[in-house]
Amino acid sequence: MTKTALITGATSGIGEATAYEFAKHNIRLIICGRRLERLKTLKNDLEKQTDVHILNFDVRDRQATFNAITTLPEDFKTIDILINNAGNAHGLDPIQEGNIDDWDAMMDINVKGLLYVSKAVIPQMTERKSGHIINIGSSAGKEVYPKGNVYCGSKHAVVAITEGMRIDLNPYGIRVGAINPGLVETEFSKVRFKGDKIADTVYTGFKALQAEDVADVIYFAISRPPHVNIADVLMFCTAQANSTIVKKEN
Template identity: 55%
Template structure:
């Protein structure tokens, strides 16, 4: 019987790369995101290329009601989830605290913290009932340190770091693994979303050095997910060679 991975934010970047990686390894997939056409196209590609089953669910993880309705509405056989990749997350704006946009704050907190909690609340109970499971949370270097104008985004990723540690403790007696992956600079849609579609400004973030790419993180996630049952990798901080901290990047 094929294993099942549930990946949030699967329509682009790290989530999409994870979908290909787990499909290549024979996992059936539950893919969630807010862009139905991308989910449908990705599901078709994965099914054709890897001959796996794919269930797609289009909803906004910021909505508790949508999360519960869509996930609990899955057939029972799809609730035998082996791996949950809490990938969905974003940053909005890059402003000092006194000039921060209230809507940006709400979006980051609702997506990065509350959305992760809503999904984890549902799926962790499936895993407890099943007697197995592995939750992998996507954090950030921003969850390990702070940088100028990153205030609220950094706070949300610090929350992901803390929640991952808390989950590890709370789910220990159920034999459920918990891992946090904290990337540095990864060239995906991240900066474009942060700067609200300003592609030129987003591109400059990665000028002069070689950043990580989505597949680098997907490979790391697969590594931790594929360890033997007695091995849990709690925490990984992964950076480009050219980056030593959130703000210390060697550019040529």
């Protein structure tokens, strides 16, 4: 039977790569994001391989999130797989110089947005007593690094929420896991550094993870037999030892 997956933050990076990976395996897709034109372009391409529905909303907006998911057409209403991928980082400042708007953006998207989408989807999973949730965390959810303060806090929250979900949803047979990547070469740094040229140097001198590498691991997790749950994955590129140690070529 064809499964249906809902992916947030699907218009770029890990979310987009996951949509393409799932399409290859004939998984029906609900792709979500704020950029409608990108969603339309992605839908046109993905439809060569699978059925696709787009939802254009911002996960920070609680009402818009619930409204969007209630509008799903009959063929897409049953969500078997939820990929909570939408997330961001803003700024890299010491705590005393941090921008409160940046803090709000990270907590609203990385934590509250994940919760809003989950709250909109989980009730149908508990009713059916089946489903699979993958939350995209970060190595920043495993360790704290200088000037990472609030971003690291938001991703530590993702790890804790994932563990709480797994405990609470255990009686319903719902699988819950987190995939926590280190440095991934996407638009992420451009957002974090607000277009500053320093973003172009983040991935120089070494081969960072690519979005497709993370998508491979996500597909591996959701394609295990029903009795297997990949609960937690921390993944780095070979050059990265932890959040502060990266082997770069001169």
